[in-house]
Amino acid sequence: MFVKAKPGFVLREIGDTYIIVPVGAQAQKFNGIIKLNKTGKAMWEAICVGADVDELVKNMLDEYDISEDIARRDVQSFVDKAKGANLVELT
Amino acid sequence: MPIYRIAELNVQYTPVSSAIAELSEPYRIDDGAPVDIVADVSADDIKREYEYLPDSTEQTAEYTAIYRKLCTKILDFNGFLFHSSTVVLDGEAYAFTALSGTGKSTHTRLWLEKFGQRAFIINDDKPIVRYVNGEYRIYGTPWSGKNNLNKNTYAPLKAVCFLHRGKENTITEKTSSDALTPLLSQVYRPHDETYTLKFLDELDRFLKTMKFYDLYCNISLQAAEVAYNGMK
Numbered sequence: 001m002f003v004k005a006k007p008g009f010v011l012r013e014i015g016d017t018y019i020i021v022p023v024g025a026q027a028q029k030f031n032g033i034i035k036l037n038k039t040g041k042a043m044w045e046a047i048c049v050g051a052d053v054d055e056l057v058k059n060m061l062d063e064y065d066i067s068e069d070i071a072r073r074d075v076q077s078f079v080d081k082a083k084g085a086n087l088v089e090l091t
Numbered sequence: 092m093p094i095y096r097i098a099e100l101n102v103q104y105t106p107v108s109s110a111i112a113e114l115s116e117p118y119r120i121d122d123g124a125p126v127d128i129v130a131d132v133s134a135d136d137i138k139r140e141y142e143y144l145p146d147s148t149e150q151t152a153e154y155t156a157i158y159r160k161l162c163t164k165i166l167d168f169n170g171f172l173f174h175s176s177t178v179v180l181d182g183e184a185y186a187f188t189a190l191s192g193t194g195k196s197t198h199t200r201l202w203l204e205k206f207g208q209r210a211f212i213i214n215d216d217k218p219i220v221r222y223v224n225g226e227y228r229i230y231g232t233p234w235s236g237k238n239n240l241n242k243n244t245y246a247p248l249k250a251v252c253f254l255h256r257g258k259e260n261t262i263t264e265k266t267s268s269d270a271l272t273p274l275l276s277q278v279y280r281p282h283d284e285t286y287t288l289k290f291l292d293e294l295d296r297f298l299k300t301m302k303f304y305d306l307y308c309n310i311s312l313q314a315a316e317v318a319y320n321g322m323k
Contacts, residue, residue: 010284012291015267015298021291027282033275 002091003079004050009087011044020044020087034085043078047088053079096120098170098219098230099245100127104157108150114233117243127168130161158234162219163281166289170221172279177218177229178202180210184229184246185322188277189254196238198254198308201315215240220248227301250302250322257307260314262321270303
């Protein structure tokens, strides 16, 4: 499954928090923000250029000392949330 | 064309509604002054306000459209709109913010009662905040909510207080990461990408520089005293 960020969102570090903010037409539809932790930020950056779920899992495994099951579960949960918030397209 | 001195900037707009002209009059300066911000609105700008708030009167639609334009362009001058009732005491400003109806204005009135001549309301609802000469300043503007309570001046902003209703009066300092989410819902964020990025830079600096507090309070003079002692 390939995950790609929709256009119209910017990622910024504010204080010590990463946030995704909609701009332009996206901001008309959705006026909230999405907060991310460091892992979420890394995943979002990968998704911005477009990434396969397996690739996201591999990135997690490279970065953290966790099992593949846990990495896959975390990636899936992030992708589900991003999909729910209408941030990404899945193909 | 009328020019107004707002937040230490010369702002040009031409009110259609006489009520807006009247509110703006204390801020008016010579027509020939050099202009920093053009906040004139088009019929389309006003029409758009009805999409946000369909029940708007013509006057509120125009009122909001002008301020929206001003509070977007003021990001070019390190400024933004901060929804708060702001009281000045001994020359320093304390901004109380909360969702409408919580009791911001009620609380700042208690400061006036408690501190008398030492205190005044600089803007009861919609002050502009700017970063000028290494400090945050907060301004009276013609836009100050339903009470129309504002004073054409500025004061250094000492602290920001998130107000909550409580049985007892308690105040605690809040970390900047905890302040981010509630602050975001009380500041005006433009939609345009360039201005959104400027806004986020400004917000970042504000969070890193300003002091934030949570106040739980009832309606008593003691509430004002506790708030002041916690932030002074």
